[in-house]
Amino acid sequence: MTFLITGGAGYIGAHVVRAMLLAGEEVVVLDDLSTGREERLPEGVPLVIGSVLDRLILDKTIAEHRITGVVHLAGKKQVGESVEKPLYYYHENVQGLTVLLQAVADAGIRNFLFSSSASVYGMPDVELVTEDTPCAPLSPYGATKLAGEWLVRAAGAAHGISTACLRYFNVAGAATPELADTGVFNLVPMVFERYDAGEGATIFGTDYPTPDGTCVRDYIHVADLADAHVAAARKLAEWAAAGDHRDLTVNIGRGEGVSVREMVELMNETTGNDRAPVLSPRRPGDPAQVVASAERIAAELGWKARHDVREMVASAWAGWQANRCRR
Template identity: 70%
Template sequence: MTWLITGGAGYIGSHVVREMAGRESVVVLDDLSTGRAERLPQDVPLVVGSVLDGGLLERVLAEYAVTGIVHLAGKKQVAESVARPLHYYRENVEGLRVLLDAAAAAGVPRFLFSSSASVYGMPDVDLVTEETPCRPLSPYGETKLAGERMVAAAGSAHGMATASLRYFNVAGAASAELADEGVFNLVPMVFERLTGNEAPRVFGDDYPTPDGTCVRDYIHVEDIASAHVEAARRLERDPAARLVLNVGTGKGASVTEMIDVILDVTGRTGLAPVTEARRPGDPARVVASADAIRRELDWSARHDVRAMVESAWAGWCLRHGLPVPA
């Protein structure tokens, strides 16, 4: 059994690789546009290239006798997708089509797709289930929804067991060197402000939530990785699988609650947050229902918010020359 993991040198991908490599034979395909080779274990083969290269895919699938694919490669920044929609459709949709075409031609029987809670848009529900209508608000979200549908259709047509995992707000790191290097989400955005001795910013405190700030479902990247392992095992056992599952904790944390934890972990409690105007398009609450993944995969998240923040802070300190917490 050999799994090809596309985008395996990236933030989430490197965690998935390390989790799966201890149980399965793994090979990584990554163009290294955002990934880093040094994230990977030394005994995991790395092929540098793009999923848009059908000839390369054909050779890799044959050379490594690939029997399953975990597809994490792609572009993922919402704002960038609005500015460059055609680029996102090329990378995320056409790239997936080329990969599925190669997988079908090679007779690969299993395909696991990295999706996103962005497919839901602004759901007006207490808990987002897999049956909540999908109304993505950005080209990024649109490409993920199109990807899910393409994966399901290819699975039905070519006899592949398939699963699409819809991640919610990913944070944390298994170790400092694997931490997220982007500054696009709440946790690193607050770290950046604190490092510059600036107060964290809260965008709107008048939402219909208990403390007036937005509520999100934050999930540790190690839990994301373990969910991949369980999904891969399910695809191995069930050749008729057609799964679409949320990956979240089922619990929400507000922006204010998250900032309080961050200030405590970093020791910067003197920098009280400042409130600014709402950002357009921010829903008040987006929290996963985790019932389906618990039922289908016997999986649930193990890490809490503090563990996410502590591990993310260690990674931030390592990259910015600050003392790394013990």
């Protein structure tokens, strides 16, 4: 198998590339480098600089590298930006996926893995979010992920493609410092940025109906997330080889909730920071609790998260320190 990994030079993408290589798979990366970095890729991994919106580049890459499977990670991922620029997000995420799926179908590729998100669920009022929990995204970003799932499944059914949609929960950590997240869009790097500015972490909302009043989330180590991609890609290849074209939709989380206050306390402990957190009002649209049920992925793929929250924070902090010069 030779897998095309779109967005493979990004934070998550580079971890998936690394995991696929360690598993003995061949990979080719397509990335426009708008947020990705070429230096994240191991030596020898072919990098095609371009967009999934460019059909000519897709056709050339698929033919020249004899691509037999696709892992689609490329896309725009900032919730706030998606509210400000919904047309841009639908163009990049949905139209880009449409162009890619057409190229995949025309090339006769029979397995396709799609990077989705827990944002498809919106504000679920359940203790554990299962894959059957109704989807009601709150942002254009989440809506593009849900629309992407619909499109992937429809194209798979129409063209005999085995497909998987992986719904990520809150990704953190780094397998190695050089692969760490250098963006400041998620809780852990946002808190580290506050520390660098000599300030305490900000906690938005302390009156939620949770044990300590702060939001509860399910955090997943990016290395575990990458391993889940390997397991899913291999399952799709197995189905495709047998002519058994199916769809798999699974959550990727640990099935354990951690509150924002608990995360901040752990980050303070890990970094030696002694500044008290700044308590602020709730942000609009933040659900009180979003925790994954991880039963289906265990049953379907035999996958289970191996890293705990302490490992996530420690590895993220090591990466943050190593990458200060790049921010």
